Amino acid sequence: MRNRIIGIIILSFVVVLCFVASISVGKTTIPPSEVIGAFNAFDGSREHLIIRTVRLPRAIIAVLVGCALSIAGSVMQAISRNPLSGPEILGSNNGAALFMVVSLFLFGYTSAHVQLWVALIGAGLACLVVYGLGSFGRSGLTSIKLILAGATINLLLASIVQGVLIFSEQSLDEMRFWLAGSLTGGSMEMLQQVWPFLAAGLIGSLLLSRQINMLSLGDEVAQGLGLRIGWMKTGSLLIIMCLSGASVAIAGPIGFIGLVIPHIARFLIGIDYRWIIPYSALLGASLLLAADIGARFLYPPQELPAGVVTALAGAPFLIYLAQRRGR
Numbered sequence: 001m002r003n004r005i006i007g008i009i010i011l012s013f014v015v016v017l018c019f020v021a022s023i024s025v026g027k028t029t030i031p032p033s034e035v036i037g038a039f040n041a042f043d044g045s046r047e048h049l050i051i052r053t054v055r056l057p058r059a060i061i062a063v064l065v066g067c068a069l070s071i072a073g074s075v076m077q078a079i080s081r082n083p084l085s086g087p088e089i090l091g092s093n094n095g096a097a098l099f100m101v102v103s104l105f106l107f108g109y110t111s112a113h114v115q116l117w118v119a120l121i122g123a124g125l126a127c128l129v130v131y132g133l134g135s136f137g138r139s140g141l142t143s144i145k146l147i148l149a150g151a152t153i154n155l156l157l158a159s160i161v162q163g164v165l166i167f168s169e170q171s172l173d174e175m176r177f178w179l180a181g182s183l184t185g186g187s188m189e190m191l192q193q194v195w196p197f198l199a200a201g202l203i204g205s206l207l208l209s210r211q212i213n214m215l216s217l218g219d220e221v222a223q224g225l226g227l228r229i230g231w232m233k234t235g236s237l238l239i240i241m242c243l244s245g246a247s248v249a250i251a252g253p254i255g256f257i258g259l260v261i262p263h264i265a266r267f268l269i270g271i272d273y274r275w276i277i278p279y280s281a282l283l284g285a286s287l288l289l290a291a292d293i294g295a296r297f298l299y300p301p302q303e304l305p306a307g308v309v310t311a312l313a314g315a316p317f318l319i320y321l322a323q324r325r326g327r
Helices: 002-024 032-040 046-080 092-107 112-135 143-167 169-179 188-207 209-215 219-224 229-251 257-269 273-295 306-326
Strands: none
Touching: 002 032, 002 046, 002 257, 002 273, 032 046, 046 143, 046 188, 046 209, 046 229, 046 257, 046 273, 092 112, 092 143, 092 169, 092 229, 112 143, 112 188, 112 229, 188 209, 188 229, 188 273, 209 219, 209 229, 209 273, 219 229, 257 273, 257 306, 273 306
């Protein structure tokens, strides 16, 4: 217990360091004194405006999205008992992308706030469709049916998205950066619209962590321990839907965090989801902040989307994990 608490403290310190670095470092490096002054003695200077209107919202969004995707991934792996599954299996990424490209294709360019809600609705509806297909039949919701339904719907939605983009050059130009998963352009106003979904998912995952522990042992064991499996799986999927849907809506489909981070958390503290969930939240926040910082310098003078950096870091880990599971 003491070691786990110390680990929480250390990871919290890492998150703070990454958060400060995200605010200070970029194309324009701002000294710490100016960073502090932007909050204590705001004078409207260029550096202060960059910190308060661009980098601070971006860093906050990185922390929340990193936490949300990591927790969603850990819960998804628990209920599916599949170490290679992530929140994307519910179709939130491609559902949001489909609604975005269709709205751009049919109605032209809309405001960022309208696009935010369009993406959120698309992610939510895709999750509901996958959940409905996974629950269809006499056996009800099972892990295998859920994964098969998710894979099928994801392929279908991805094909439709590519078809729309081929016929709409404007949609392709507007969507290219968002589809790669980017924190650029995020604002506090956008965050205010999705924070209830993020808060509901974060709080719900912590409150249900003990039940998620039992569910990860298997349906028969969980049922023998008195867990109402159907209600618990429904609640867990609602948590994943809130976390992944809100994350995709505000930052685009950032991959690999929900897959990689839960494995790192289990390596550090074991299989107790009462600890995996908070560890995953802190690790995910640190990783996405670090990826966003790296995206600013990997291809100067251009800035890469953070989703590209997470993919570069996560793909080798996925290959290693698949080979290890195969052995």
